[in-house]
Amino acid sequence: MRQLTRNAAVTIVAIAALFWIVGQYETALRDPRLLDGWILAAAMMAQLSYHVRKQLPALTLGRAASWLKLHVYAGYFVIAAFLMHTSFSLPETSLEWVLWILFMVVAVSGIFGLFLTRSIPARLQHVSADQVTFEQIGAARARLAGEVDGLMLNSVKNAASAALSDYYADHLYGYFRKPQHVGAHLRGSRYPLQAMCDDLDRLESHPNSKAEELLEKLKAHVVAKFDLDHQYALQGLQHAWLFIHIPATYCLIAMSVLHTMVVYAYSSGVR
Amino acid sequence: MAKVQIIDRPRRWDVPFASRRLPANAVAGIMRLPAFAALDRREFxxxxxPQDIIANDSRILSFRTGDVIYAAGAYQTSIFIVLNGAVRMQTAVPAPPEAQRTEADDATWLRRTFLKGRQRLQKLEWKRDIVPQPxxxxxxxxxxxxxxxxARTARQASAVAAADRTTVLELRWPGARELLHWSDAFRRRVENLYRIRSVEAALRQSFLFNGMDDELLRGIAKxxxxxxxxxxxxxxxxxxxxTEKPSGDRPLDHEPVIVEDGQYLEDLFLLRSGFARLTVQTNHTEQTAGFLKAGEVFGASELGESMRTGGPALASFGLRAVGYAxxxxxxxxxxEERALHAVAQAQRTAGPPRQRVAYRGRxxxxxxxxxxxxxxxxxxLVDTTRCVNCDDCVRACAATHDNVARFERQGFSHGKFSISNACMHCADPVCLVDCPTGAITRDQATGNVLIDEKTCIGCASCESACPYNNIRMIDAxxxxxxxxxxxxxxxxxxxxxxxxxxxxxxGPACVRACPHEAITRVDLRELQTLTN
Structure with missing residues (x-):
């Protein structure tokens, strides 16, 4: 908490200093957009340092955790610098609109990603104590599907319960083969699982011992698959936001370079 | 460039301990030493x-007076024999717990931060915390x-040359192990020494007997x-x-009982090596109450209390060997009374055992x-409430080790923690026991378990010996x-x-690469690690 307070205080002071310096620049009858534009460009380049650190894990460049903190707090500074550079108003030209949208995508995806990295691990841990790595979820799903197939084929041979076998063939066969209920998992809802278990319970009102055993095993597999889908959905989201944040960042940098060239191409000289 | 390089398959005798194999005449001389005279070649x-073992796995070292052959605290696994001159064994034991205030204990937070990097140095020196022994x-x-x-422990005494032109034969562990395995006479001789010296070392190492008169201590040892x-x-x-997880098979079923809970105690128990589990009988079941590691004492508080009150000494816990002890x-x-005083002091600092155990969590x-x-x-140790499964740790490990990650981000799970399949650098590393070439060793200063790729012949004995599946065989x-x-x-x-x-x-690339501070390398013998 002490570290959080310190980092937040430093960021606020830096933002206040930016506003004061740009204010002084404007008071001197100079174009403040040139100054805050270059500060914004420099800060955006500094943001890339975290990405560089991640690409060079073998070098002794300090702990990635420290770089991430710098990335996050410098990110807040960049947002403040951007708002100042745009004079807290919406863009007027199409190039500015592209830049504005790209910046918003990067900033919002970054903040959303930060929220995800803080919230998803605890959610995953809460529901699934035994976590499977994202790359191994497919194999775990296939293993589970194979086990259920074996279970149901045996049940047909033993004539345990025709109702359960039919329900499996009609409703659960596909369930065990692909990730399901992604939306529910992202919302944190366990309603689909409850519905499936209720359906299974209703199939056999007076089950014999074989059917009862089969039912319990099938339900255990249904729950295991639901937990696996939960991990798939949340871990997938953990990875997916980066597919927006990183490409948008590179587009933003490219457009920023173009923006700078246009500004200087049409400027009347340094003021 | 060709994708492969063709080489001769590495073999047991490829890398001798010395720069070259000992010459035949030197080996013949060594074989006539009393330690080896009883070796029967037919047993091998x-x-x-045996002559090949000695030629390949030993070396002759020369020292002058005062030269250190090995230092107390060093992790080193060779056996030595004095060939010429004399060697002084200078024992150094840790001071009593209350005297072990380190520089870091006294420091402010700023100094503590600064001192972090110096901990290893302090560990090596531990000059402030040793009590000179005869x-x-x-x-x-x-x-x-x-x-x-x-015992695969750190050296408890420094070996120092006590005469000029002292020469010693150093026999590295793989060779010593083979001689111990195949020769009954050599095994009996070394095991006898091991037992006698272990007792003395255990007494000296225990703070209960700190500063005790040497004669008296040797008398007790006998x-x-x-x-x-x-x-x-x-x-x-x-x-x-x-792997098999048989139903109803508890870990306790495989742990021999040393002391029953509530048993009448006539002896003090010093754990020399290995681990022991403390248990209590609750509701007709045996539950874990704690554990002891090498150097720790069992029964001291009970015997101390008994001596003070005159009542019987009954064990507060049961004691079982975890693996071996x-x-x-x-x-x-x-x-004697002095030891009793130390017990009372230890009780004051640690609190009553049951209370201590309850605090740590079952x-x-x-x-x-x-x-x-x-x-x-x-x-x-991975904190799963922080880990986002980004695999940056795995990538960092691979990047620092020729593109082959040295661990798997899966393993044991408990609560919010996961212990990954990464070498734990065990206190008692069983992986190095059977290595035929001595490729797997411990760093002398830190005790870290390391593999020398040049000496490894790929026999996989360490892979099968590691109980935690933390060693993998890879293409060289x-x-x-x-x-x-x-x-x-x-x-x-x-x-x-x-x-x-x-x-x-x-430090470890995995820890440095984790952006969310989810990974730490911890000593799991310190239970507070998990509690914190």
Whole structure:
């Protein structure tokens, strides 16, 4: 908490200093957009340092955790610098609109990603104590599907319960083969699982011992698959936001370079 | 560039201990030493004759007066024999717990932060925390160093040359192990020394006997009993338990009882090596209450209380060997008033045992003891409420180790923690026991377990010995990244595991690469690690 307070205080002071310096620049009858534009460009380049650190894990460049903190707090500074550079108003030209949208995508995806990295691990841990790595979820799903197939084929041979076998063939066969209920998992809802278990319970009102055993095993597999889908959905989201944040960042940098060239191409000289 | 390099398949005798194999005349001379005179060549297999073992696995070292052969605290696994001159064994034991205030304890937070990097240096020096002990002098043909080599512990005494032109024969562990395995006479001789010296070392190491008169201590040592409970085969039982998971088979079923809970105590128990589980009987079931590690004492508080009140000494806990445990039993009537005083002090600092155990939490205890994780000194602990499965740790590990990650981000789970399949650098590393070439060793200063790829012959004995599946066999490559194959085109294999990025600045790459501070390397013998 002490570290959080310190980092937040430093960021606020830096933002206040930016506003004061740009204010002084404007008071001197100079174009403040040139100054805050270059500060914004420099800060955006500094943001890339975290990405560089991640690409060079073998070098002794300090702990990635420290770089991430710098990335996050410098990110807040960049947002403040951007708002100042745009004079807290919406863009007027199409190039500015592209830049504005790209910046918003990067900033919002970054903040959303930060929220995800803080919230998803605890959610995953809460529901699934035994976590499977994202790359191994497919194999775990296939293993589970194979086990259920074996279970149901045996049940047909033993004539345990025709109702359960039919329900499996009609409703659960596909369930065990692909990730399901992604939306529910992202919302944190366990309603689909409850519905499936209720359906299974209703199939056999007076089950014999074989059917009862089969039912319990099938339900255990249904729950295991639901937990696996939960991990798939949340871990997938953990990875997916980066597919927006990183490409948008590179587009933003490219457009920023173009923006700078246009500004200087049409400027009347340094003021 | 060719994708593979063809080499001769590495063999047992490829890398001798000395720069070259000892010459035949030197070996013949060594074989006539009293320590080896009883070696019977017929006891050895044809391809593992004792003269070959000595020629390949030993070296002759010369020292002048005052030269250190090895220092107390160093992790070193050779056995030595004095060939000429004399060697002084200078014992250094830790001071009593209340005297072990380190520089860091007294420092402000700023100084503590600064001191973090110096902890290793302090550990090596530990000058402030040692109590000088009387030294003994070894003469020609005496064996030394066998106690720590067999117990796989750090050296408890410094060996210093006591005469000019002192020469010693150093026999590295793989050679010593073969001689111990095949020769009954050599084994009896070394084991006898091991038992006698272990008792003395255990007494000296225990703060209960700190500063005791040397004669008196040797007198007590003669009356003590040395016992081994359990056996080294525990790793295979444990591996079987993990893979087969037979129903109703509890870890406790494989742990020999040393003391029953509530049993009348006549002896003090000093744990020399291995681990022991403390148990209590609750509601007709035996539950884990704690554990003891090498150097710790059982029964001191009960005997101390008994001496104070005159009542019977009844064990507050049961004691079981976790895997194996070497125990020194000190008969109670040899414990004098001074030791009793130390017990009382220890009780004051630690609090009553039951209270201490309750504070630490039982499920964590069960987790670390049942899974034998108490062996880990630098286990990779992942906080799963912080880990985002980004695999940056795996990538960092691969980037620092020729593109082959040395761990798997899966393993034991308990609550919000996961112990990954990364070498834990065990307090008692069983992986190095059977290495035929000595490729797997411990760093002398830190005790980290390391594999020398140049000496490894890819026999996989360490892989099968590691109870935690933390060693993998991988395809060997040369410095240019080419795969190594033998003349038949078969890939050369080598053992690989986490080396804590030894030799690289900044510590383990996995810890440095984690953006969310989810990974720490921890000593699982310190239960507060998990509690915190």
């Amino acid at each position: 297999p044809d391809d593992l004759q 030294s003994s002098v070894l003469a020609q043909n005496d064996i030394f160093g066998e106690t720590e080599a067999m 009356q003590c009993f040395f016992e081994t409970h359990g056996g080294f085969g525990w790793t295979h039982i444990y591996q079987r338990q993990r 070497d125990i020194v039993r000190v008969p109670a009537h040899f414990i 499920s964590q205890l069960d987790f670390v003891v049942d899974n034998r994780l108490i062996n880990g000194t630098k286990a990779m 490559r040369n410095s240019s990244g080419q795969l190594l194959v033998d003349k038949d085109g078969t890939h050369i294999r080598t053992a690989a595991k986490c080396d804590l990025c030894t030799g690289r600045a900044g």
